[in-house]
Amino acid sequence: MARKISYKQAVNEALDLEMARDPSVILMGEDIVGGAGAPGEDDAWGGVLGVTKGRRSLEAAQLLEREGVDVEVIDLRTLSPIDWDTVIESVEKTGRLVAVDEAHPRCSIAADVTAFVAEHAFGALKCAPQAVTAPHASTPFAPALEAIYLPTAESIAAAVRKAIGRKMAVA
Secondary structure (H helix, E strand, O other): OOOHHHHHHHHHHHHHHHHHHOOOOOOOOOOEEEOOOOOEEEEEOHHHHOOOHHHHHHHHHHHHHHOOOOEEEEEOOOOOOOOHHHHHHHHHHHOOOEEEOOOOOOOOHHHHHHHHHHHHOHHHOOOOOEEEOOOOOOOOOOHHHHHHHOOOHHHHHHHHHHHHOOOOOOO
16 A cells, blocks of 8 residues: 555655746645735635635735735645645744635634644744634625625735734724
8 A cells, every 4th residue: 555645745746847847837735925924924725816815815915014014925725735834934923823715614724724823833823813714604606795705805904903903904
């Protein structure tokens, strides 16, 4: 019976060769980190730097930057394996975590990430990890309803403000 680790190594070795030819190839278990990374952190996954959540996470970072808050945005890129080292390093640097996920709050990646950080980096946290998710309700079909159902740049920014102890946006 083959060991799973050897499969991951083989895939990553093959991808290393492919990355030399095509930089758009994503290595499994390696995150993308963006932003300046001071007081807040917005931890996101999957399509986060894509059409919906990622754009909104980056919009939130831009809103907060205008308020003088640097936010480190992480795109986990893969959910299995997750690059826990990058997440933990960021939490140790910022002391905070805001996990953004379009899924419901129960059994979501946001819940998994906040639980992992609470278990493995509790001493580095300056406040409780925050999760910004869709409400615990059925996903609406209508585009207009879906737009308000999903996390918004403002709801993400509000969670970061809460994590750093600010009440509201600075005018």
